[in-house]
Amino acid sequence: MNKMGTVIGFTFRQKARTKSFIWTTIILALLLTIAMNIPFLISIFKGDEAGTTGGKQPVQVGLIANEYTTAAEELEQYSLTQSATPVQWTRYPGTNDHGLKTAIADEKVKGYVELVKPEGGGMFPLVRYTSVDDEPSQGVISLLQSGLQKAKAKAVAGDTLSPEQLAQITEPVAIDSREVSSAEAGGTDGAAAEADVGDINYAVIYVLMILFFTSAMMTGNMIAAEVTAEKSSRVMEILITSVAPLTQMFGKIIGIFFVGLLQIFVFGLVVAGNLMLPHNEAILGGFDMRLADLNFEMLIYGLIFYVLGYFLYGVLFAAVGSIVSRTEDLGQAVMPITMLSLVAFYIGIFNIGASDNMLVKVASYIPFTSPTVMLLRIGLDRAAAWEIWLSLVLLVVAILFFGWIAAKIYRTGVLMYGKRPTIKELRKAMKAYKI
Incomplete structure (x- = not known):
């Protein structure tokens, strides 16, 4: 056990101190920081000071009511209750007003809205929105449509409806959105x-x-590069005399596992730090994400599947690395394992909106794909407890089985030099060792 701890500690210190690991972690952390602050950076380059106040600055828009003062007042009152597209209206008597022209020239207003009498006649004005320089804002257009809805209903109905009835007419229809599983739709028990x-x-x-x-x-x-580098430099011949091959393999896998956890911890601190910034709190608040909705069971199972999935792929990478004599050949050798991980990733990421299809259900029990696919089903409440535990049992069995095979390949492959051994040669050499 002391030798195992020595290998783990040596591997962790050696990989965590390498320049490639340090610079990769720093660059990824910087990219993560930039990605999380893109809305704030855009607001700075646009000259918007929303990031300094922690909220959205209202858009300054001119309003020319003409004789439709009631509709203009309704629009102004409605705008005060909106936070998604805050608009501050400034009244002007007409399009030729000197104050409006000056405000446009000084870029104090983004455009103006004019309520004009329709050519064919009618009780409700034509709304003409003119945007200066930029394309017409869809947010302002939506605000105009919603804000003038009540005024239009009042103009059409006149005094025949009470204020309560007008409020009910103009209130949007409430839609209770939910999903139903195929089992529930068919009335299946449970x-x-x-x-x-x-x-x-x-x-x-x-x-x-x-x-x-x-x-x-x-x-x-x-893991694969570490094993191949030691083998190609003939260091393995010295290590093999002092530490058992099995101890070496699992020591390296666990040591590099801690290196990965260290990197994840750093990224977690970066994400948490960026989320605590005032401008990001205001921006993320608009996405309607509440911590109370978080499925904490998914986080617990996610950690378990991550650890088990890592060890499954880790033993495979170690086995492949042990049969490669040159680092130049490593990329081609690990390609099948890379393809397996890509399949697991793509099945999960492309089926996040269709988590009840047969492909997802089958893949959630296959050990190579279950770490991502079963996590998807758990997060969306599509997996029963017995399904989760069955997937975990199959994953553990796969780790033991492939770990046993990988240990035999590792013990055989680390001392086989020259060209990459064939499957027949590996089988023959593996029979000489018993794990």
Whole structure:
């Protein structure tokens, strides 16, 4: 056990101190920071000071009411209650007003809205929105449509409706959106009603699947490269006399696992730090993501599937690295494992909106794809408890089986030099060793 700890500690210190690991972590952390602050950076380059106040600055728009003062007042009152597209209206008597022209020249207003009498006659004015320099804002257009709806209803109905009836007419229809599983639709016993998953769970699922794929690929290639480098430099001949091959293999896998955890911890601090910035709190608040909606069971199972999935891919990378004599041949050798991880990633990421199809259900029990696909089903409440545990049992069995095979390949391959051994040669050499 002391030798195992020595190998783990040596591998961790050696990989964590390399310039490639340090610079990769720094660059990815910087890219993550930039990506999370893109809305704030855009506002700075546009000259918008929304980021300094922690909220959205209202858009300054001119308003020419003409004789339609009631409609203009309704629009102004409605705008005060809106936070998605805050607009501050400034009244002007007409389009030729000197004050409006000066405000446009000084870029104090983004455009103006004019309520004009329609050519064919009518009780409600024609709304003419003129945007200066930029394309007409869809947010302002939506605000105009919603804000003038009540005024139009009042103009058409006159005094025949009470204020309460007008409010009910202009109030948008409430839609209760929910999802139903195929089992519930068919009336299958034990089917539970699907609750609203929440946007935050979709975001966390995306992050966890991307995290598993990138981490498994980076650390897996590190394991294979470490084994191949020691083998090609003939250091393995010295190590093999002092430490058992099995101890070496699992020591390297666990040591690099801690390196991956260190990198994930750094990225977690970067994400948490950026989320705490005032301008990001205001921006993310507009996405309607609430911590109360987060499926914490998904986080717990996600950690378990991440650890088990890492070790499954880790033993495969170690086995492949042991049969390659030159680092130049490593990329081609690990290609099949890379393709497996890509399949797992793509099945999960492209079926996030269709998590009940047969492909997802079958893939959630296959050990090579279950770390991402079963995580998807757990996050969207599509998996029963017995399905989750069955997937975990199959994953553990796969780790033991492939770990046993990888140990025999590793013990045989680390001392086989020259061309890459064939499957027949490996089988013959593996029979000489018993694990």
